[in-house]
Amino acid sequence: MPAIELTGLSKRFGEKVAVDDLSLTVPTGSFYGLVGPNGAGKTTTLSMATGLLRPDAGRALIHGVDMWAEPLKAKALLGNLADGVKLFDRLTGEQLITYNGMLFGLDRDTVAARAADLLRLLDLESAAGTVVVDYSAGMTKKIALACALVHAPRILVLDEPFESVDPVSAANIRDILTSYVRDGGTVIVSSHVMDLVQRMCDHVAVVSNGRVLAAGTVDEVRGTSSLEDRFVELVGGRHHAEGPEWLRHS
Protein backbone atom coordinates (compact mmCIF):
# COMPACT_ATOMS: atom_id res chain seq x y z
CA MET A 1 0.00 0.00 0.00
CA PRO A 2 1.39 3.47 -0.86
CA ALA A 3 2.29 5.82 2.00
CA ILE A 4 0.35 8.65 0.40
CA GLU A 5 -2.12 8.47 -2.45
CA LEU A 6 -3.58 11.71 -3.75
CA THR A 7 -6.36 11.42 -6.31
CA GLY A 8 -7.93 14.28 -8.22
CA LEU A 9 -7.06 16.91 -5.60
CA SER A 10 -8.30 20.37 -6.53
CA LYS A 11 -8.32 23.73 -4.82
CA ARG A 12 -9.40 27.11 -6.08
CA PHE A 13 -8.94 30.48 -4.37
CA GLY A 14 -11.47 32.80 -6.05
CA GLU A 15 -10.54 32.79 -9.74
CA LYS A 16 -7.14 31.21 -9.11
CA VAL A 17 -6.94 27.43 -9.55
CA ALA A 18 -4.07 26.60 -7.18
CA VAL A 19 -4.26 22.80 -7.53
CA ASP A 20 -5.87 21.28 -10.58
CA ASP A 21 -7.03 17.64 -10.46
CA LEU A 22 -3.69 16.50 -9.08
CA SER A 23 -2.91 12.83 -8.52
CA LEU A 24 0.29 11.52 -6.97
CA THR A 25 1.41 8.26 -5.39
CA VAL A 26 4.18 8.26 -2.80
CA PRO A 27 5.48 4.69 -2.33
CA THR A 28 6.09 3.48 1.21
CA GLY A 29 9.76 3.77 2.13
CA SER A 30 10.50 6.40 -0.51
CA PHE A 31 12.27 9.71 -0.08
CA TYR A 32 10.03 11.81 -2.31
CA GLY A 33 10.85 15.31 -3.54
CA LEU A 34 8.17 17.75 -4.63
CA VAL A 35 9.56 20.53 -6.79
CA GLY A 36 8.02 23.34 -8.79
CA PRO A 37 8.29 27.07 -9.40
CA ASN A 38 6.97 29.66 -6.95
CA GLY A 39 3.20 29.49 -6.81
CA ALA A 40 3.07 26.00 -8.41
CA GLY A 41 0.73 24.67 -5.73
CA LYS A 42 3.16 22.63 -3.61
CA THR A 43 2.15 24.08 -0.24
CA THR A 44 -1.54 23.93 -1.15
CA THR A 45 -1.16 20.26 -2.14
CA LEU A 46 0.71 19.33 1.03
CA SER A 47 -1.81 21.26 3.16
CA MET A 48 -4.68 19.26 1.64
CA ALA A 49 -2.77 15.99 2.07
CA THR A 50 -2.05 16.67 5.74
CA GLY A 51 -5.49 17.85 6.83
CA LEU A 52 -4.74 21.57 7.08
CA LEU A 53 -6.81 22.70 4.08
CA ARG A 54 -10.01 21.09 2.87
CA PRO A 55 -9.87 20.18 -0.85
CA ASP A 56 -12.66 21.31 -3.20
CA ALA A 57 -12.45 17.85 -4.76
CA GLY A 58 -10.35 14.71 -4.57
CA ARG A 59 -9.02 12.39 -1.91
CA ALA A 60 -5.89 12.00 0.18
CA LEU A 61 -5.18 8.53 1.55
CA ILE A 62 -2.49 8.14 4.22
CA HIS A 63 -1.52 4.47 4.41
CA GLY A 64 -5.02 3.80 3.14
CA VAL A 65 -6.75 6.08 5.69
CA ASP A 66 -8.81 8.89 4.16
CA MET A 67 -7.48 12.15 5.61
CA TRP A 68 -10.78 13.97 5.33
CA ALA A 69 -13.00 11.07 6.46
CA GLU A 70 -10.87 9.93 9.43
CA PRO A 71 -8.57 12.87 10.17
CA LEU A 72 -7.46 11.81 13.67
CA LYS A 73 -6.44 8.35 12.51
CA ALA A 74 -4.70 9.72 9.41
CA LYS A 75 -2.90 12.52 11.28
CA ALA A 76 -1.50 10.08 13.85
CA LEU A 77 0.48 8.48 11.00
CA LEU A 78 1.97 11.80 9.90
CA GLY A 79 4.61 14.18 11.11
CA ASN A 80 4.15 17.53 9.47
CA LEU A 81 6.53 20.44 9.11
CA ALA A 82 4.28 22.96 7.44
CA ASP A 83 5.45 26.20 5.87
CA GLY A 84 4.45 29.36 7.69
CA VAL A 85 2.28 27.77 10.39
CA LYS A 86 2.50 29.62 13.69
CA LEU A 87 4.08 27.74 16.57
CA PHE A 88 3.16 28.42 20.20
CA ASP A 89 6.34 30.42 20.42
CA ARG A 90 5.97 31.66 24.00
CA LEU A 91 6.88 28.13 25.07
CA THR A 92 10.49 27.07 25.38
CA GLY A 93 11.81 24.60 22.81
CA GLU A 94 11.60 21.78 25.30
CA GLN A 95 8.05 22.71 26.33
CA LEU A 96 6.96 22.90 22.69
CA ILE A 97 8.22 19.38 21.93
CA THR A 98 6.59 18.13 25.16
CA TYR A 99 3.29 19.79 24.26
CA ASN A 100 3.29 18.19 20.80
CA GLY A 101 4.17 14.76 22.18
CA MET A 102 1.38 14.94 24.74
CA LEU A 103 -1.13 15.99 22.06
CA PHE A 104 -0.38 12.63 20.45
CA GLY A 105 -1.00 10.82 23.74
CA LEU A 106 2.60 10.08 24.78
CA ASP A 107 3.20 9.85 28.55
CA ARG A 108 5.47 12.34 30.31
CA ASP A 109 8.48 10.04 30.70
CA THR A 110 8.47 8.99 27.06
CA VAL A 111 8.13 12.60 25.93
CA ALA A 112 10.95 13.73 28.22
CA ALA A 113 13.32 11.08 26.87
CA ARG A 114 12.42 11.79 23.25
CA ALA A 115 12.66 15.57 23.73
CA ALA A 116 16.18 15.16 25.11
CA ASP A 117 17.18 12.96 22.14
CA LEU A 118 15.71 15.38 19.60
CA LEU A 119 17.26 18.48 21.18
CA ARG A 120 20.65 16.77 21.11
CA LEU A 121 20.26 15.47 17.53
CA LEU A 122 19.26 18.90 16.25
CA ASP A 123 21.92 20.80 18.18
CA LEU A 124 19.36 22.69 20.21
CA GLU A 125 20.38 21.54 23.70
CA SER A 126 21.69 24.96 24.74
CA ALA A 127 18.43 26.59 23.54
CA ALA A 128 16.13 24.07 25.22
CA GLY A 129 15.11 26.58 27.91
CA THR A 130 14.77 29.60 25.57
CA VAL A 131 11.34 30.69 24.36
CA VAL A 132 10.91 29.87 20.67
CA VAL A 133 9.99 33.47 19.79
CA ASP A 134 13.66 34.29 20.48
CA TYR A 135 14.98 31.56 18.14
CA SER A 136 16.56 32.35 14.77
CA ALA A 137 14.70 31.26 11.60
CA GLY A 138 16.86 28.14 11.26
CA MET A 139 16.44 27.18 14.92
CA THR A 140 12.69 27.60 14.53
CA LYS A 141 12.72 25.19 11.55
CA LYS A 142 14.66 22.69 13.62
CA ILE A 143 12.34 22.86 16.63
CA ALA A 144 9.35 22.46 14.29
CA LEU A 145 11.03 19.35 12.86
CA ALA A 146 11.54 18.00 16.39
CA CYS A 147 7.82 18.53 17.05
CA ALA A 148 6.98 16.65 13.83
CA LEU A 149 9.15 13.70 14.86
CA VAL A 150 8.26 13.29 18.53
CA HIS A 151 5.35 10.86 18.05
CA ALA A 152 7.46 8.63 15.75
CA PRO A 153 5.22 9.02 12.70
CA ARG A 154 5.40 6.60 9.76
CA ILE A 155 5.43 9.45 7.24
CA LEU A 156 7.10 12.85 7.39
CA VAL A 157 5.75 15.71 5.28
CA LEU A 158 8.21 18.58 5.13
CA ASP A 159 7.53 21.87 3.38
CA GLU A 160 10.86 23.60 2.68
CA PRO A 161 12.69 22.11 5.69
CA PHE A 162 16.09 23.53 4.72
CA GLU A 163 15.08 27.16 4.28
CA SER A 164 17.22 29.37 6.56
CA VAL A 165 19.03 26.36 8.01
CA ASP A 166 22.84 26.58 8.19
CA PRO A 167 24.89 23.99 6.24
CA VAL A 168 25.96 21.99 9.32
CA SER A 169 22.40 21.76 10.61
CA ALA A 170 21.16 20.94 7.10
CA ALA A 171 23.63 18.05 6.92
CA ASN A 172 22.45 16.86 10.36
CA ILE A 173 18.82 17.05 9.25
CA ARG A 174 19.67 15.14 6.06
CA ASP A 175 21.30 12.41 8.15
CA ILE A 176 18.25 12.16 10.39
CA LEU A 177 15.93 11.93 7.38
CA THR A 178 18.10 9.39 5.57
CA SER A 179 18.22 7.07 8.57
CA TYR A 180 14.48 7.57 9.11
CA VAL A 181 13.86 6.31 5.55
CA ARG A 182 16.38 3.48 5.96
CA ASP A 183 14.45 2.36 9.04
CA GLY A 184 11.18 2.10 7.15
CA GLY A 185 9.79 5.66 7.24
CA THR A 186 8.59 7.65 4.23
CA VAL A 187 9.54 11.28 3.61
CA ILE A 188 7.94 13.75 1.21
CA VAL A 189 9.76 17.03 1.02
CA SER A 190 9.14 20.17 -1.01
CA SER A 191 12.22 22.10 -1.98
CA HIS A 192 13.54 24.63 -4.45
CA VAL A 193 17.05 23.25 -4.21
CA MET A 194 17.34 20.82 -7.13
CA ASP A 195 20.82 19.70 -6.23
CA LEU A 196 19.63 18.70 -2.78
CA VAL A 197 16.62 16.84 -4.16
CA GLN A 198 18.81 15.04 -6.68
CA ARG A 199 21.23 13.92 -3.96
CA MET A 200 18.72 13.14 -1.24
CA CYS A 201 15.55 11.86 -2.87
CA ASP A 202 14.88 8.63 -4.76
CA HIS A 203 11.59 9.89 -6.26
CA VAL A 204 10.52 13.29 -7.49
CA ALA A 205 7.46 15.04 -8.88
CA VAL A 206 7.64 18.28 -10.82
CA VAL A 207 4.54 20.43 -10.28
CA SER A 208 3.56 23.56 -12.17
CA ASN A 209 0.27 25.44 -12.33
CA GLY A 210 -1.28 22.96 -9.91
CA ARG A 211 -0.55 19.94 -12.10
CA VAL A 212 2.04 17.18 -12.10
CA LEU A 213 4.30 17.56 -15.16
CA ALA A 214 6.48 14.54 -14.43
CA ALA A 215 6.76 12.03 -11.60
CA GLY A 216 8.75 8.89 -10.90
CA THR A 217 12.18 7.90 -9.70
CA VAL A 218 14.73 10.70 -9.90
CA ASP A 219 16.52 8.85 -12.72
CA GLU A 220 13.29 8.42 -14.70
CA VAL A 221 12.40 12.10 -14.39
CA ARG A 222 15.82 13.57 -15.15
CA GLY A 223 16.77 11.12 -17.92
CA THR A 224 20.21 12.05 -19.20
CA SER A 225 20.11 15.66 -17.92
CA SER A 226 20.60 17.05 -14.45
CA LEU A 227 17.40 17.48 -12.49
CA GLU A 228 17.86 21.24 -12.65
CA ASP A 229 18.06 21.26 -16.47
CA ARG A 230 15.09 18.93 -16.72
CA PHE A 231 13.15 21.16 -14.34
CA VAL A 232 13.81 24.26 -16.45
CA GLU A 233 12.93 22.31 -19.61
CA LEU A 234 9.61 21.15 -18.13
CA VAL A 235 8.63 24.37 -16.44
CA GLY A 236 10.10 26.93 -18.83
CA GLY A 237 10.32 30.59 -17.90
CA ARG A 238 14.09 31.13 -18.17
CA HIS A 239 14.88 34.73 -19.19
CA HIS A 240 18.10 34.96 -21.11
CA ALA A 241 17.95 38.73 -21.42
CA GLU A 242 20.43 40.91 -19.56
CA GLY A 243 19.23 42.93 -16.60
CA PRO A 244 17.74 46.41 -17.24
CA GLU A 245 20.07 49.18 -18.29
CA TRP A 246 19.65 51.14 -15.06
CA LEU A 247 21.15 48.20 -13.14
CA ARG A 248 24.38 48.19 -15.12
CA HIS A 249 27.33 50.02 -13.63
CA SER A 250 29.89 49.57 -16.39
Ligand SMILES: Nc1ncnc2c1ncn2[C@@H]1O[C@H](COP(=O)(O)OP(=O)(O)OP(=O)(O)O)[C@@H](O)[C@H]1O
Ligand atom coordinates in the same frame (compact mmCIF):
# COMPACT_ATOMS: atom_id res chain seq x y z
N1 LIG B 1 -4.96 31.36 0.98
C1 LIG B 1 -4.80 31.71 -0.30
N2 LIG B 1 -5.60 32.62 -0.86
C2 LIG B 1 -5.46 32.98 -2.16
N3 LIG B 1 -4.55 32.44 -3.00
C3 LIG B 1 -3.74 31.51 -2.51
C4 LIG B 1 -3.81 31.10 -1.14
N4 LIG B 1 -2.86 30.13 -0.94
C5 LIG B 1 -2.23 29.97 -2.12
N5 LIG B 1 -2.75 30.80 -3.06
C6 LIG B 1 -2.34 30.86 -4.47
O1 LIG B 1 -2.31 29.54 -4.97
C7 LIG B 1 -1.17 29.35 -5.81
C8 LIG B 1 -0.34 28.19 -5.26
O2 LIG B 1 0.29 28.59 -4.07
P1 LIG B 1 1.21 27.63 -3.20
O3 LIG B 1 1.59 28.37 -1.95
O4 LIG B 1 0.56 26.32 -3.03
O5 LIG B 1 2.49 27.46 -4.14
P2 LIG B 1 3.94 26.87 -3.85
O6 LIG B 1 4.23 25.93 -4.96
O7 LIG B 1 4.01 26.33 -2.46
O8 LIG B 1 4.84 28.15 -3.99
P3 LIG B 1 6.27 28.57 -3.32
O9 LIG B 1 7.28 27.69 -3.96
O10 LIG B 1 6.42 29.99 -3.76
O11 LIG B 1 6.14 28.41 -1.85
C9 LIG B 1 -0.44 30.68 -5.85
O12 LIG B 1 -0.86 31.35 -7.03
C10 LIG B 1 -0.93 31.42 -4.63
O13 LIG B 1 -0.95 32.81 -4.86
